[in-house]
Amino acid sequence: MNAIMMNFDIESSEARRSKKWEGLSEIDQAISDNRLMEYRIKKSWADPWGRKLTITVLLVIAAGFAYLAGTSAGLW
Numbered sequence: 676m677n678a679i680m681m682n683f684d685i686e687s688s689e690a691r692r693s694k695k696w697e698g699l700s701e702i703d704q705a706i707s708d709n710r711l712m713e714y715r716i717k718k719s720w721a722d723p724w725g726r727k728l729t730i731t732v733l734l735v736i737a738a739g740f741a742y743l744a745g746t747s748a749g750l751w
Contacts, residue, residue, distance in 0.1 A: 719725035745751055 719729065
């Protein structure tokens with residue numbers, strides 16, 4: 676028995692293989708962005724003005740949610 680393999684069979688398997696791994700570059704970029712964001716948060720928290728600003732913004736947001744919750748509960 677003589678088996679003849681056509682060239683398009685080899686090319687199509689290589690094309691499928693390359694498409695299979697395309698998502699890894701997106702995952703790599705996401706991991707890189709996550710580390711960059713973590714670095715920025717740590718750097719901002721180490722800065723005294725950045726820490727004060729972060730605490731102030733979080734307190735304002737918490738006060739806004741507390742006001743809305745109190746209003747919906749009929750407290751004021």
